[in-house]
Amino acid sequence: MAIKKELIEELEARREKVLAGGGKDKLEARRKKGLMTARDRLDNLFQSGTFMEFGMHAQHACHNFGMEKKELPADGVVTGTGYVGDRPVAAYSEDFTVAGGSLGAMHAHKICEIMDYALQSGMPVVCINDSGGARIQEGVESLSGYGKVFFKNVYLSGVVPQIAVIAGPCAGGAAYSPALTDFQVMVKDQANMFITGPEVIFAATGQKCTMAEVGSAAAHATISGNIHFVADNDAHALAIVKKLLSFIPSNNIMDPPHDLTQPLVLDEDPGMDELVPEDSKNPINVKDVIARLVDNADFLEVQMDFAKNIVVGFGRIQGIVVGIIANQSAVKAGAIDIDASDKAARFIRFCNIFNIPIVTLVDTGGFLPGVAQERGGIIRHGAKMLFAYGAATVPKITVILRKAYGGAYLAMCSQDLGADLVFAWPTAEIAVMGAEGAVKILYKREIDKDPACAEKLIADYRAKFASPYQAAGKGLITDVIRPSQTRAMVAMALRNTLSKRETRPPKKHGNIPL
Amino acid sequence: MKKLRITVDGKVFDVSVESLDEQGNPVASQQAAPAFQQTSVAPPPSSAAKPAAAAVSAGPGSVTSPLAGRIVSIDCQLGQKVASGAQLATVEAMKMNTFVFAERDGTVAEILVSPADVVEEGQVLVTLS
Numbered sequence: 001m002a003i004k005k006e007l008i009e010e011l012e013a014r015r016e017k018v019l020a021g022g023g024k025d026k027l028e029a030r031r032k033k034g035l036m037t038a039r040d041r042l043d044n045l046f047q048s049g050t051f052m053e054f055g056m057h058a059q060h061a062c063h064n065f066g067m068e069k070k071e072l073p074a075d076g077v078v079t080g081t082g083y084v085g086d087r088p089v090a091a092y093s094e095d096f097t098v099a100g101g102s103l104g105a106m107h108a109h110k111i112c113e114i115m116d117y118a119l120q121s122g123m124p125v126v127c128i129n130d131s132g133g134a135r136i137q138e139g140v141e142s143l144s145g146y147g148k149v150f151f152k153n154v155y156l157s158g159v160v161p162q163i164a165v166i167a168g169p170c171a172g173g174a175a176y177s178p179a180l181t182d183f184q185v186m187v188k189d190q191a192n193m194f195i196t197g198p199e200v201i202f203a204a205t206g207q208k209c210t211m212a213e214v215g216s217a218a219a220h221a222t223i224s225g226n227i228h229f230v231a232d233n234d235a236h237a238l239a240i241v242k243k244l245l246s247f248i249p250s251n252n253i254m255d256p257p258h259d260l261t262q263p264l265v266l267d268e269d270p271g272m273d274e275l276v277p278e279d280s281k282n283p284i285n286v287k288d289v290i291a292r293l294v295d296n297a298d299f300l301e302v303q304m305d306f307a308k309n310i311v312v313g314f315g316r317i318q319g320i321v322v323g324i325i326a327n328q329s330a331v332k333a334g335a336i337d338i339d340a341s342d343k344a345a346r347f348i349r350f351c352n353i354f355n356i357p358i359v360t361l362v363d364t365g366g367f368l369p370g371v372a373q374e375r376g377g378i379i380r381h382g383a384k385m386l387f388a389y390g391a392a393t394v395p396k397i398t399v400i401l402r403k404a405y406g407g408a409y410l411a412m413c414s415q416d417l418g419a420d421l422v423f424a425w426p427t428a429e430i431a432v433m434g435a436e437g438a439v440k441i442l443y444k445r446e447i448d449k450d451p452a453c454a455e456k457l458i459a460d461y462r463a464k465f466a467s468p469y470q471a472a473g474k475g476l477i478t479d480v481i482r483p484s485q486t487r488a489m490v491a492m493a494l495r496n497t498l499s500k501r502e503t504r505p506p507k508k509h510g511n512i513p514l
Numbered sequence: 515m516k517k518l519r520i521t522v523d524g525k526v527f528d529v530s531v532e533s534l535d536e537q538g539n540p541v542a543s544q545q546a547a548p549a550f551q552q553t554s555v556a557p558p559p560s561s562a563a564k565p566a567a568a569a570v571s572a573g574p575g576s577v578t579s580p581l582a583g584r585i586v587s588i589d590c591q592l593g594q595k596v597a598s599g600a601q602l603a604t605v606e607a608m609k610m611n612t613f614v615f616a617e618r619d620g621t622v623a624e625i626l627v628s629p630a631d632v633v634e635e636g637q638v639l640v641t642l643s
Binding site: 188208209210212213216217218219221222223229230231232236239240243279281282283298300301304305329330331332333334335364365366368369370403405429434 | 550552553554555556557558559560561580581582583606607608609610611612613635
């Protein structure tokens with residue numbers, strides 16, 4: 001008594017055929033070019049042997065243009081779950097060797113199924129995109145497939161983290177699926193992403209451009225801000241995904257993977273004192289501050305090449321996962337502009353969704369002045385940042401390193417915008433505006449009479465107001481601390497605030513000024 | 515610096531342990547380089563027209579101001595050979611000094627601004643040959 005041999009043989013034969021994707025020769029050709037296949041990518045992502053495939057035997061649904069005679073293994077997309085570390089994660093990986101990874105009705109159905117499963121089970125989704133686009137033979141069904149995937153992206157947004165890898169072409173409407181996820185990782189050189197490429201742009205407008213200019217990872221990482229990470233190759237892209245997953249929870253009702261087993265260490269770090277330049281006008285590379293603040297200098301920077309005047313990313317402070325938002329005074333004086341506001345606002349909202357405490361490091365002279373900024377809508381964009389901070393209910397700890405002026409002081413998670421605790425270094429300058437500007441308004445008559453007195457008035461104003469003590473005196477900050485105490489104080493503040501509860505009136509959602 | 519408590523024959527000693535390099539200088543405790551590396555990229559060149567201010571003569575070798583401000587100092591001299599990353603000028607804006615660095619090796623061919631000059635974003639400050 002045993003199962004019939006033929007049945008096992010048939011299963012194995014079917015499996016073998018599907019595992020070969022578009023053909024063993026095509027898979028090998030990819031590997032020779034240094035590219036991973038769709039299944040190589042999942043094998044790399046998941047712990048060995050933990051991949052559970054969904055819909056391996058799926059058949060495409062096209063009965064036109066000779067397609068009825070063709071078999072498309074797994075319909076060009078491999079879907080399933082597996083373990084990353086000790087946590088289950090859902091993923092789909094498009095197979096470019098099968099009809100160019102084109103998206104037809106079954107392909108889309110499989111993606112939607114795995115996303116539904118991830119939603120119900122509360123696990124992250126990794127979306128590996130490598131597709132020529134819509135399967136034209138399937139016509140409007142293919143278009144509808146994209147629509148369904150987009151709807152799922154939106155449906156899952158805010159419940160489970162979605163991370164997209166753009167590992168090959170991602171053209172036209174297809175680009176909107178990764179765009180709707182939380183993070184996009186794009187592989188340098190082998191991937192491109194655009195709504196209209198150079199040929200269509202030229203046909204429609206006469207503008208000449210290159211693919212590097214409109215569709216490359218470099219363009220999206222630096223100019224458009226469409227993506228969050230650039231990878232050197234497939235393996236690096238998946239390493240970034242795994243690193244990112246190590247900081248974030250599986251869903252919105254879980255806590256991020258804090259490590260609270262170590263005892264709180266309250267040692268001072270004299271190295272932090274040494275980072276502060278004597279001349280308050282000279283910049284601090286805020287990444288040096290962050291490296292001293294987080295455990296093992298291990299900081300995953302998000303959008304490192306976009307709007308470099310603000311730095312955002314993930315780290316742990318004595319085991320507690322945090323999202324850090326910091327003005328970078330070494331770039332554009334740390335002034336907040338349109339791109340910096342958008343970058344910070346989106347990051348803050350991600351942290352809030354997934355219960356990740358926010359640590360804000362303030363060192364900014366203000367919002368960037370300029371015609372381009374005003375006409376570009378710095379009011380609307382800057383308001384996103386104010387909105388995101390104000391709406392965030394996770395623990396919010398702010399450290400004012402140095403400059404904190406005017407609206408930018410408020411925007412960088414001031415106490416008034418809901419910071420739970422605010423620390424300031426003795427170098428903090430918290431004021432409504434800079435001394436030069438303030439004195440011109442306050443002492444206009446005196447200066448008109450005797451322009452020579454301006455210098456002394458500015459010095460007096462600076463001595464009195466460019467300090468943390470005016471704000472401390474009004475109860476706007478929790479305490480003034482030495483830079484060397486920062487890591488210890490922030491670590492303690494985070495532990496104390498971790499159990500924070502904040503309830504607000506029920507509503508569909510606020511109306512963030514998009 | 516790491517603190518250890520050592521017990522010898524029932525006597526307790528609290529000692530501090532510090533890693534030193536070959537010259538005997540302390541090695542910073544938070545130096546452990548993470549195995550994971552991130553990749554940084556530069557923006558690809560654009561074939562679209564540059565904004566008017568930048569269009570003046572922002573050719574190759576032009577070193578431009580990253581933001582509008584006032585020149586504090588010129589930190590290089592005509593004819594000086596500079597390496598990539600060398601500080602060439604200091605611009606003050608937003609109550610902060612912004613240092614302007616060479617993006618490649620070269621020789622300072624022109625210095626187009628002087629201290630106290632007001633400059634626009636994208637304005638050429640120095641050219642390298």
